[in-house]
Structure formats: structure tokens, C-alpha cells
Amino acid sequence: MLAKRIIPCLDIRDGQTVKGVNFVNIVSVGDPVELGKLYAEQGADELVFLDITATHEGRKTFVELVKRIAQNLDIPFTVGGGISEIRDAEALLAAGADKISINSSAVRNPNLINDLVRNFGSQFVVVAIDAREANNHWTVTVNGGRIPTDKELYSWAKEAEDRGAGEILFTSMNHDGTKNGFANKELAKLSEILTIPLIASGGAGSMEHFADVFTLGKADAGLAASIFHFREIAIPDLKHYLRTKDIVIR
Amino acid sequence: MKIVVIKYNAGNIRSVDFALQRIGISATITDDKDEIRNADRVIFPGVGEAATTMRFLKQHKLDSLICDLKQPVLGVCLGLQLMCTHSEEGDTTCLGIFPEKVKKFIPLPGDSSHYKIPHMGWNSLSELKTPLFDGLSEADYFYFVHSYYATTGGDTAATCTYLNPFSAALQRDNFYATQFHPEKSGSAGSKLLSNFINLKF
Numbered sequence: 383m384l385a386k387r388i389i390p391c392l393d394i395r396d397g398q399t400v401k402g403v404n405f406v407n408i409v410s411v412g413d414p415v416e417l418g419k420l421y422a423e424q425g426a427d428e429l430v431f432l433d434i435t436a437t438h439e440g441r442k443t444f445v446e447l448v449k450r451i452a453q454n455l456d457i458p459f460t461v462g463g464g465i466s467e468i469r470d471a472e473a474l475l476a477a478g479a480d481k482i483s484i485n486s487s488a489v490r491n492p493n494l495i496n497d498l499v500r501n502f503g504s505q506f507v508v509v510a511i512d513a514r515e516a517n518n519h520w521t522v523t524v525n526g527g528r529i530p531t532d533k534e535l536y537s538w539a540k541e542a543e544d545r546g547a548g549e550i551l552f553t554s555m556n557h558d559g560t561k562n563g564f565a566n567k568e569l570a571k572l573s574e575i576l577t578i579p580l581i582a583s584g585g586a587g588s589m590e591h592f593a594d595v596f597t598l599g600k601a602d603a604g605l606a607a608s609i610f611h612f613r614e615i616a617i618p619d620l621k622h623y624l625r626t627k628d629i630v631i632r
Numbered sequence: 633m634k635i636v637v638i639k640y641n642a643g644n645i646r647s648v649d650f651a652l653q654r655i656g657i658s659a660t661i662t663d664d665k666d667e668i669r670n671a672d673r674v675i676f677p678g679v680g681e682a683a684t685t686m687r688f689l690k691q692h693k694l695d696s697l698i699c700d701l702k703q704p705v706l707g708v709c710l711g712l713q714l715m716c717t718h719s720e721e722g723d724t725t726c727l728g729i730f731p732e733k734v735k736k737f738i739p740l741p742g743d744s745s746h747y748k749i750p751h752m753g754w755n756s757l758s759e760l761k762t763p764l765f766d767g768l769s770e771a772d773y774f775y776f777v778h779s780y781y782a783t784t785g786g787d788t789a790a791t792c793t794y795l796n797p798f799s800a801a802l803q804r805d806n807f808y809a810t811q812f813h814p815e816k817s818g819s820a821g822s823k824l825l826s827n828f829i830n831l832k833f
Binding site for chain 2: 384386427503504578579603
């Protein structure tokens, strides 16, 4: 049976792994390649590397890093951050990335999804959506959740699928960083309206939260960052726990 | 031993090369016909669309070259599908090395939450045959990403079930193929690649 996926996410700045505890206080948690290899050995099913560098120099460093990741890692990985043109994606594909994720650039220019799919195939294109709920309305946000847009979560997710996206990565900004669990109600609704795989992000704080995101949230994969980086949850323990809950895990 | 990865317009070929490097094997990525013919092992990778890729292979006369190869050949993902007789993707006539047909996964009505398409992620296999799977078992998982599948039949060397049973691996004579990506399948995938390199032939 197809296994549910556990995906650690690594934020990268200037070639180094970081996790924003908040926007002013960033704590380094190691070399991305070494950390990635460690997670792969521990049983991570996939990895996401998110480039939060804004400078041109930093971008070049990131492409070099992607090549080192591809050489060293024997599991699939997605890279994201700062991809707004075909040639950005081309450089990352050439460096060995299995998938790319696009977020703000897709909101600003939805045709980018179609263009990327036409050039590289659906399997290469993950559309990441950050959304925030207020008064029962889920507003899609950009720039790390800071800027609201006129798009609504469910219709935008469906539009991304219709434009050819291979996967949706949904982060609830209401849950992100809270460690109180994933947005299971919204995830379940998304999973029902989408025919492509759904990755859940935002809110993981305990092993139970992962069990819930696969059963209640009906997600295909669960993504988290700090709880893995700060060793609050070890991946082998998490996988063992999920197996005892009859969830299919590699 | 000379290992060749066929170079053509099919996505992420380098990841196969990187995977071979990780098990200490250096391969040549080439579209040179003599080099491919004279290799000891040939890997035919592939990510992409069937019709476009078949057209490319024909234009470069790689179609007949692949069919005539006598050394062990390993097709991967789209490589496996193109080695079948026909693909529903673009209504494409394929190489016809394996008698199987390639069909599109059809989701079950009202069950989209369980069966997403593409079939993406790690899945286990059953009825493992051929030395390709030496040291591997039904407990091992392999990484798949595909929306089309090859039917099962006499050449099926491993079966996977997603919506329906399909050929996760095929074998006939010197031709081997996997629908999953051994180059992305962790230690199980590395084992399969080294089994292919070490085939007694």
C-alpha cells in the first residue's frame, strides 16, 4: 500500500540551514547536506529545502547547494524559494532537484504553473499555499504570510490543480508555529476537492498530530521543521508510533 | 565494466548518474550509438511525456538501437512504459520489447481522498522475481511518481497495487525495467541498481 510520507523542511539562507523562531531570531541548525543525509538515514521519505535568501549571490550559492544535495541524497527532494521564471526552475532541475515549489510567484502570475508544467511536467511542480483564516474565510497570503491577497484557499488550490500542479503543499498560518496540531478540518476538505496529493504543513507539535493529519486531515504527507531540527521528535520514533496506529508507513 | 546512461530529452537523467556514483560506479551519459552498443550495461531512464519522447527517440534512431541491444538494459519509469507495446498517453506506439500495454490510472468515483493521481510516494511490491530483487523483499518500499501504468503479464517481475495491480518491474531476455525510481528509493533502490550491475550474463 502507498505509504504516508514524513517530510522534514529545511530553511536555507546563504547555504546554511536555519529555522526562523521568529523573524528577528534565527537559529542555525547545521549544514543542509549533512542534516538532509541524517534525516534520510533516519527514514524521512522526502525533504524540502526552502531558500530564504533574497540576494543574487545567495541564489547562486543555493543552486550549488542543490547539486551537492542531489549527489548525496538517495530520496526525493523539493526545492523552493525565489522561483519566478522558467530559467530559475531550469537551473534547479539541471542541478538535480526532483521537484520545485512555487508560492507567491504563482499567486502573482498563475500562468507560471502552466508554463512550468508544460516545460518540465506535473511531477516537477508543487504549488505551496500559505493561508490565514479570519471570520470563517481562508485568505491566501504571500511573502511568508505577511501580505493578504484576493484569493481564497479552496478555489486557489483547485485552480492550481487545474493548471497542472502535481501536488499542493498547504500551510495554515493560523496553526504554523503553534505546535497545537495541523489544520485537519481544512486539510480534509482540501483532500476531498483535490485529485492530486496533499502535503500538510503548520502546527506539528507531537507524534499524535501526525496520526491525526493522516486520519482526520486525510493528508498524503506531513511536513514539519523545528520539531525535527530541535530533536523534539525523532523520525524513527514517529514512524514506529504511526505503525502502532495502523497508518501505512515505510 | 562500461556503464552507459542513454542521454535524451528526458528530465532528470543526472540523478541516475549520482545514484550510481553513490554505490561507487562511474557511468557515461551519452547519445553516441557506438558507445551505447558497446557498453556492458545500459540504463534507459525517463521522466516526461510518452509521445514526445518516442518521437525524439525515432528522430535520433535510438528506437531501433535500444530494441537491438544484447547486453543487460534497465529502463526506469517512462523508460519502462516506452519498452511496452502501446501507451494511452498521446496514443503512442512504443518499442514493443514487453507485450504489455500502458494505461492511465482512473480514480474511483467518490474515493479521491484515498487514491490521488499521480501515484506519488513510497509503495511496496509483491511477487518479486528475477535477480534484480536479490536481497530485497515485500517489506521494502520504492519511490513511484506516475499517472500511467503497465498492465501485468508473463514478463511481470514485480507487482505493485494502486487502484489496480500493475507491473512495478518487467523482464524479458536481457531487458529489465522498473516503474519506480531506484535512484530515489534509498538503500533498497541502491541494492537494486547494484544487482543490475552485477547480473550474471
